[in-house]
Amino acid sequence: MKLLLILTLSIIISHSTAKLNGGGFGEKYNWVPWEQAKTIAKSEDKPIMLILHKSWCGACKRLKPIVSVSDEILELSKKFVMVNSEDDEEPMGDDSFSLDGGYIPRIIFLDSAGNIRPEFANVARGDKYKYFYPSVGDITRSMGNVLKHISQRNEL
Numbered sequence: 001m002k003l004l005l006i007l008t009l010s011i012i013i014s015h016s017t018a019k020l021n022g023g024g025f026g027e028k029y030n031w032v033p034w035e036q037a038k039t040i041a042k043s044e045d046k047p048i049m050l051i052l053h054k055s056w057c058g059a060c061k062r063l064k065p066i067v068s069v070s071d072e073i074l075e076l077s078k079k080f081v082m083v084n085s086e087d088d089e090e091p092m093g094d095d096s097f098s099l100d101g102g103y104i105p106r107i108i109f110l111d112s113a114g115n116i117r118p119e120f121a122n123v124a125r126g127d128k129y130k131y132f133y134p135s136v137g138d139i140t141r142s143m144g145n146v147l148k149h150i151s152q153r154n155e156l
Contacts, residue, residue, distance in 0.1 A: 023086050024061075025051065026068030034083050034091055038114035041081040047117075047146050048110040049077070051084040052097060060105045063133070070136045076143040099131060106131035107139065109146050120146050 022031050032040055034050070041048050051067075053060035067073055091097050097108060099118055108131055109120040121130035122138050133139045 022068065023053075023055075023084055024064035024068065025084050026074070028068075028074055029077050029082050031082050031084055034085055034089065037081050037083045038110075041110070041112045041114060044081070045112050046079060046081050047112055047150060048114070049080040049082055049143065049146075050091075050097075050108045050110060051105060052091075052108065053084065053086055053105040055087055057104050059132075059134075063105050066134075066136060067139070070139075072136055072140045073143070076140060076147070079147055080143070100129070103129060103132065105133075107133045107142070109142065111150070117146070120149075 022029050025031070037048050037050070040046070051063075053063070085091060096116065097106070099108070099116070099121075107122075109117050111117055118130075120142050122133050122142060124138050124141070125132060133142070
């Protein structure tokens, strides 16, 4: 019984610690849970950058250090509501986020009203795997496009 209790506590503490450091995507980012993202985005008039990933995924593991050490992504992230959803966390399982398939990792941009904005997919990917971002340049290009579109909209 003691062993079961210790094992359960270890899993809970491990999961909590992973979330505090961004699940490997960087503790410097202001990560928010999906449940709060839409409310924050609306109140602060910021777009949402949603990273969907799995703990066991090799491509996801390769993306984590790319994001976590990038000063460019970190600086741009201050203008976004940042969400990283791992494994079965929301909105995983919501088919509306499987825009061109259920592959992972995917980075999806939403406007401040919480609407998915498919026009901000990774233009470097072509027709397949549009929401896969293997490099800092790909991510920052899309982040910049989102911000440019939003500032043009706000100036109207």
